[in-house]
Amino acid sequence: MKCSKKLLIGTLLLTALLVNMASPASAYQYNGRYWHQGYAQYTKDSSIPSSWSTPLASAANTWNNAGTNFFFYQISCNNKLYYKLLGDISILAVTHEVYSGDSMLSCTVDFNKDFGALWSTSGEQYHYDVQNVATHEFGHWLSLGDLYTSADTEKTMYYTISLGETKKRTLHSDDIAGIQSIY
Numbered sequence: 072m073k074c075s076k077k078l079l080i081g082t083l084l085l086t087a088l089l090v091n092m093a094s095p096a097s098a099y100q101y102n103g104r105y106w107h108q109g110y111a112q113y114t115k116d117s118s119i120p121s122s123w124s125t126p127l128a129s130a131a132n133t134w135n136n137a138g139t140n141f142f143f144y145q146i147s148c149n150n151k152l153y154y155k156l157l158g159d160i161s162i163l164a165v166t167h168e169v170y171s172g173d174s175m176l177s178c179t180v181d182f183n184k185d186f187g188a189l190w191s192t193s194g195e196q197y198h199y200d201v202q203n204v205a206t207h208e209f210g211h212w213l214s215l216g217d218l219y220t221s222a223d224t225e226k227t228m229y230y231t232i233s234l235g236e237t238k239k240r241t242l243h244s245d246d247i248a249g250i251q252s253i254y
């Protein structure tokens with residue numbers, strides 16, 4: 072009888088420990104790479120519509136203002152943003168990473184031209200907002216991964232994007248915790 076009571080307490084403690092361990096892991100997903108120089112250069116390919124310049128810069132600046140020493144800056148370089156036909160309407164945009172060990176070497180983003188007139192820079196209804204999507208993709212440049220649970224829906228790194236959505240333009244406290252844990 073006494074033994075079984077002890078066992079029960081032991082089980083409860085273990086459960087509490089597992090819950091505590093699980094909660095920081097779900098706040099953000101860090102995939103382990105970072106820009107060793109502490110900044111990432113990026114540039115727009117000529118395929119990017121000129122009206123996208125301001126929303127793209129705003130997306131980068133959102134991460135620049137997250138209270139770390141990391142900085143995205145625009146300069147002629149190989150880390151390009153492209154607007155191209157991907158032939159796949161299940162993908163709105165994709166970040167391609169080149170890394171070696173824990174060192175992020177290069178990133179590019181393809182914004183899917185298959186969506187054509189569905190792209191918008193003003194957050195209008197029934198359209199995909201450029202800044203909303205770009206802020207999420209720049210999160211991937213930081214090696215932050217997609218989040219999938221119902222607790223993550225308000226975060227910039229949540230994996231899906233809805234028509235008319237603009238909430239990913241602004242970082243959630245957990246997205247900020249993510250970049251702050253790296254830089």
Ligand SMILES: [Zn+2]
Binds near residue numbers: 207211217230
């Ligand atoms: Zn993603």
